[in-house]
Amino acid sequence: MRRTHSVVTPGNHDGVHLGHRALIDAAKRTADAQGWQTLAMCFEPHPTAVLAPERAPVLITDMQRRVEFLKGAGCDDVVVLPFDDEFSKMTPDRFVERVLLDACAAKGVVVGPDFHFGHKRSGNLATLRQWGEREGFTVHLVEPVMYKGEAVSSTRLRRTLGEDGNVEDAAVMLTRLHETTGLVVRGDQRGREIGFPTANLEVAALQLPKDGVYAVVARVLGEAGAPLLHGVANLGNRPTFDAGRSVEVHLFGFDGDLYEKRIRVGFVARVRGEAQFDGLEALRRQIDRDCDQAKNALQQLNQDLVRWI
Numbered sequence: 001m002r003r004t005h006s007v008v009t010p011g012n013h014d015g016v017h018l019g020h021r022a023l024i025d026a027a028k029r030t031a032d033a034q035g036w037q038t039l040a041m042c043f044e045p046h047p048t049a050v051l052a053p054e055r056a057p058v059l060i061t062d063m064q065r066r067v068e069f070l071k072g073a074g075c076d077d078v079v080v081l082p083f084d085d086e087f088s089k090m091t092p093d094r095f096v097e098r099v100l101l102d103a104c105a106a107k108g109v110v111v112g113p114d115f116h117f118g119h120k121r122s123g124n125l126a127t128l129r130q131w132g133e134r135e136g137f138t139v140h141l142v143e144p145v146m147y148k149g150e151a152v153s154s155t156r157l158r159r160t161l162g163e164d165g166n167v168e169d170a171a172v173m174l175t176r177l178h179e180t181t182g183l184v185v186r187g188d189q190r191g192r193e194i195g196f197p198t199a200n201l202e203v204a205a206l207q208l209p210k211d212g213v214y215a216v217v218a219r220v221l222g223e224a225g226a227p228l229l230h231g232v233a234n235l236g237n238r239p240t241f242d243a244g245r246s247v248e249v250h251l252f253g254f255d256g257d258l259y260e261k262r263i264r265v266g267f268v269a270r271v272r273g274e275a276q277f278d279g280l281e282a283l284r285r286q287i288d289r290d291c292d293q294a295k296n297a298l299q300q301l302n303q304d305l306v307r308w309i
Helices: 019-033 047-051 063-071 092-103 125-135 152-161 167-174 279-298
Strands: 004-012 036-042 077-082 106-111 138-141 178-185 199-203 211-220 229-234 246-251 261-272
Touching: 004 019, 004 092, 019 036, 019 106, 019 138, 063 167, 077 092, 092 106, 092 125, 106 125, 125 138, 138 152, 138 279, 152 167, 167 178, 167 261, 199 261, 211 246, 211 279, 229 261, 246 261, 261 279
Parallel strands: 004 036, 004 106, 036 077, 106 138
Antiparallel strands: 178 199, 178 261, 199 246, 211 229, 211 261, 229 246
16 A cells, blocks of 8 residues: 555556646646645556457557656656456446556546546546545646647557657647667668668567658667667658668768667658659668758757757
């Protein structure tokens, strides 16, 4: 049982976007005024992965990174609850007792209008308020944050990234660059042959932008003081060579050895979609143009967006 009282905001919090930040801000205002903790609560794995695996979303952030973002947004702590078949059968009343009161010592709960909880999502805002009146915790509703006329949500972010490749809008909704992290592995060396050596990344199964070419920033992880590098990334099937799927990053002016190192890549701007070229020379000319366009985009980069890379 948690002894320190908290104001808790429960949910998946995938991406930790503007909507999640509004929930955290509201929770923090109450918690700070009362000397309580601001607490986020997450589920691992995503409930849909247990209840309907065929509909499980591709995640924007893994849990380790999500906890970092939640704490960076103002949470004092994050409770990660294992979600399994047994947990899914918990009644709304049991959820309030075991999770909100026992695990979180909640004196306040902050949720959005679509919040449901308990078996088959049978608990709702009205249920929560009834429990709050009985057990002495407040329930605060936060309306969705709107951007370009539509509510900011994890589902919208997946669409913005995966279907549109609009990493610029995604960065606004995330308040940071969308990122991927991967281990640099050996590729086929074709980029080096045409004068554009690339780091080939072995990445986790998280949400990537739509296939295409992007201006990016990158940093080598695990090296103290590692500089922020600029470059261009290609995501896709490399149709010119029929070479299969890859995530490749060409870093401007970099001449070091990255093999077996982990790098984090932040997507700044979409340069173009995937295309097939008639031979190496046509591809080389296009990559030259891609690099020029990427450098122009990187010159206009808002440095506040790179703080997590």
